[in-house]
Amino acid sequence: MSVYKVKLTEKREVAEGTMAFHFEKPEGFVYKAGQFAECTLINPAETDAEGNTRLFSFASAPYENELMVATRMRDTAFKRVLKAMEPGTEISLNAPHGSFTLHEDMCFPAVFLTGGIGVTPVRSIVLQAMHDDLPHRILVFYSNRGPEDAAFLDELMECQNSNPNYTFIGTMTEMEKSKREWHGETGFIDKAMLLKFMSDLTLPIYYVDGPPAMVKAMRQLLSEAGVEKGNIRTEEFSGY
Numbered sequence: 743m744s745v746y747k748v749k750l751t752e753k754r755e756v757a758e759g760t761m762a763f764h765f766e767k768p769e770g771f772v773y774k775a776g777q778f779a780e781c782t783l784i785n786p787a788e789t790d791a792e793g794n795t796r797l798f799s800f801a802s803a804p805y806e807n808e809l810m811v812a813t814r815m816r817d818t819a820f821k822r823v824l825k826a827m828e829p830g831t832e833i834s835l836n837a838p839h840g841s842f843t844l845h846e847d848m849c850f851p852a853v854f855l856t857g858g859i860g861v862t863p864v865r866s867i868v869l870q871a872m873h874d875d876l877p878h879r880i881l882v883f884y885s886n887r888g889p890e891d892a893a894f895l896d897e898l899m900e901c902q903n904s905n906p907n908y909t910f911i912g913t914m915t916e917m918e919k920s921k922r923e924w925h926g927e928t929g930f931i932d933k934a935m936l937l938k939f940m941s942d943l944t945l946p947i948y949y950v951d952g953p954p955a956m957v958k959a960m961r962q963l964l965s966e967a968g969v970e971k972g973n974i975r976t977e978e979f980s981g982y
């Protein structure tokens with residue numbers, strides 16, 4: 743791992759209250775899909791008790807030309823500065839870190855259980871797997887309140903058109919408050935929902951990530967379904 747200065751190239755809204763930030767990829771920088779970076783603001787206009795550094799998973803896939811992170815835009819000094827940053831501004835990036843990466847043995851399906859902003863490393867892993875034409879069976883369960891809250895929803899859904907080994911299951915938990923149409927699953931991810939798409943819940947390697955409450959709930963669900971601890975890999979987005 744090394745420290746780089748990277749320039750912002752683009753910022754855009756990817757869901758309600760969620761923004762993606764694109765940065766130039768430094769020459770020779772290599773990372774694996776699913777890894778994260780320590781991002782530090784350089785001479786920010788304001789700061790608070792939490793400081794000028796946050797950890798963000800790469801939402802970009804390693805084959806893409808730029809780096810991208812995405813975050814929920816809460817009203818904190820770090821995020822106010824990030825939101826106001828103009829293209830060309832530099833931040834400091836200490837990366838790559840982490841081992842939330844896809845296993846190599848294709849005999850075991852990979853099942854992602856994620857929600858909200860937990861989708862960031864999942865986008866990276868799925869897009870890279872599609873790009874590399876990996877033979878793994880991959881299922882993504884992605885939970886949000888409504889489609890407007892779900893970053894990268896269309897992109898993750900459309901990947902199904904290019905690879906028959908990949909299945910995307912979006913689920914919405916508060917459709918009564920949404921103005922968008924939704925024809926997929928509704929309600930929280932539970933055992934019945936998993937069994938609709940898989941016959942043997944004990945076979946896959948599970949990847950659970952997102953806010954700590956979601957990770958805790960999914961761990962409990964898998965443990966009650968008889969999944970061995972060693973087959974559950976987690977990444978907690980502490981700070982939510």
Ligand SMILES: Cc1cc2nc3c(=O)[nH]c(=O)nc-3n(C[C@H](O)[C@H](O)[C@H](O)COP(=O)(O)OP(=O)(O)OC[C@H]3O[C@@H](n4cnc5c(N)ncnc54)[C@H](O)[C@@H]3O)c2cc1C
Pocket residue numbers: 778792796797798799800811812813814816817818820821859862863977978979980981982
């Ligand atoms: C390995 C890893 C990967 C991560 N990847 C991502 C990622 O891809 N995208 C991402 O967005 N985050 C990611 N995170 C979390 C990220 O590092 C920050 O902690 C998170 O974005 C919160 O930052 P903040 O500036 O909003 O809050 P902070 O200022 O860091 O606030 C920390 C605490 O203050 C409280 N708080 C602050 N503001 C509010 C508010 N408006 N409402 C309620 N409570 C509040 C929270 O309880 C929180 O515990 C990751 C974390 C880890 C450990």
